[in-house]
Amino acid sequence: MTVNTQPVTERPDPRAFGLPVVEQAQIPAELRSLVARVHDLVDAVANTEADTDTLAEAAATVEGVTGRLNVARRQIGTMVQRDLQSGDVEYGTITNIVSGDTNPAAPPLLLERTPEGLRGEVTLNTVYQGPPGLVHGGWIAALLDQAVGSVSAVETTPGLTAKLEVNYRRPTPLFTPLEVTAEVDRVEGRKVFVSGRIRAHGEVTAEATALMVQVRIPGTETQQG
Numbered sequence: 001m002t003v004n005t006q007p008v009t010e011r012p013d014p015r016a017f018g019l020p021v022v023e024q025a026q027i028p029a030e031l032r033s034l035v036a037r038v039h040d041l042v043d044a045v046a047n048t049e050a051d052t053d054t055l056a057e058a059a060a061t062v063e064g065v066t067g068r069l070n071v072a073r074r075q076i077g078t079m080v081q082r083d084l085q086s087g088d089v090e091y092g093t094i095t096n097i098v099s100g101d102t103n104p105a106a107p108p109l110l111l112e113r114t115p116e117g118l119r120g121e122v123t124l125n126t127v128y129q130g131p132p133g134l135v136h137g138g139w140i141a142a143l144l145d146q147a148v149g150s151v152s153a154v155e156t157t158p159g160l161t162a163k164l165e166v167n168y169r170r171p172t173p174l175f176t177p178l179e180v181t182a183e184v185d186r187v188e189g190r191k192v193f194v195s196g197r198i199r200a201h202g203e204v205t206a207e208a209t210a211l212m213v214q215v216r217i218p219g220t221e222t223q224q225g
């Protein structure tokens with residue numbers, strides 16, 4: 001169900017709330033490359049059985065690199081502006097743990113607009129492991145929370161998750177393309193009722209329903225209820 005009633009230009013601009021905004025194209029290729037290398041590094045560290053000399057050398061190298069990077073840090077709350085293929089503009093925190101462009105811990109889950117809502121694909125490695133060979137249940141909830149939060153933001157206005165209920169139908173496997181979808185079911189004032197699903201090999205492994213409560217935007221209280 002598409003419920004986008006607001007032209008993009010009327011959506012809240014994070015700059016108006018004192019949050020810095022980085023356009024996706026402004027993120028240097030070198031930073032994207034570093035994020036990808038560190039993403040791989042986390043997987044290597046989590047799984048390594050290298051000898052202790054190698055481990056000690058690696059720890060010293062990483063400590064040195066961390067010190068060099070920490071000399072200049074972004075402001076907390078920095079947003080990234082994404083231009084979706086549909087022409088919509090989406091804002092998200094740049095370090096968002098699920099989708100953040102600069103967060104090496106993010107899978108990342110990238111969502112695009114569909115006639116029904118949003119859709120993305122992601123494949124998770126052992127960094128996201130709960131039971132042997134399976135995705136951690138908390139991460140399943142995180143993927144669904146992100147998807148339903150984003151569809152609510154893109155189709156209405158940004159909100160916070162007030163309630164999220166997840167049904168784990170089948171085990172969600174690692175190293176398998178997962179399809180994540182989300183849609184807005186209905187809107188009542190500031191309350192946006194949303195749902196989402198994760199599928200592996202076309203079968204639903206987890207589904208969620210959630211209530212997003214739209215952020216109060218000064219000057220729009222009457223419209224928002």
Ligand SMILES: CCCCCCCCCCCCCCCC(=O)SCCNC(=O)CCNC(=O)[C@H](O)C(C)(C)COP(=O)(O)OP(=O)(O)OC[C@H]1O[C@@H](n2cnc3c(N)ncnc32)[C@H](O)[C@@H]1OP(=O)(O)O
Nearest residue numbers: 012014017091092145146149150153158160161162163213
């Ligand atoms: C500015 C630009 C920034 C751009 C930004 C873009 C970001 C775009 C990407 C998003 C993608 C992120 C995806 C991850 C999303 C998270 O991870 S959000 C983080 C986790 N959630 C939280 O921390 C929320 C914590 N809770 C709260 O802050 C507050 O309880 C809430 C949810 C804001 C609601 O508080 P409130 O605004 O004071 O609303 P309130 O008047 O109490 O309630 C409004 C209505 O909702 C109902 N309600 C409230 N809570 C509940 C509940 N738990 N159960 C049932 N009903 C409830 C009330 O009964 C009321 O109903 P009506 O009386 O109107 O019928």
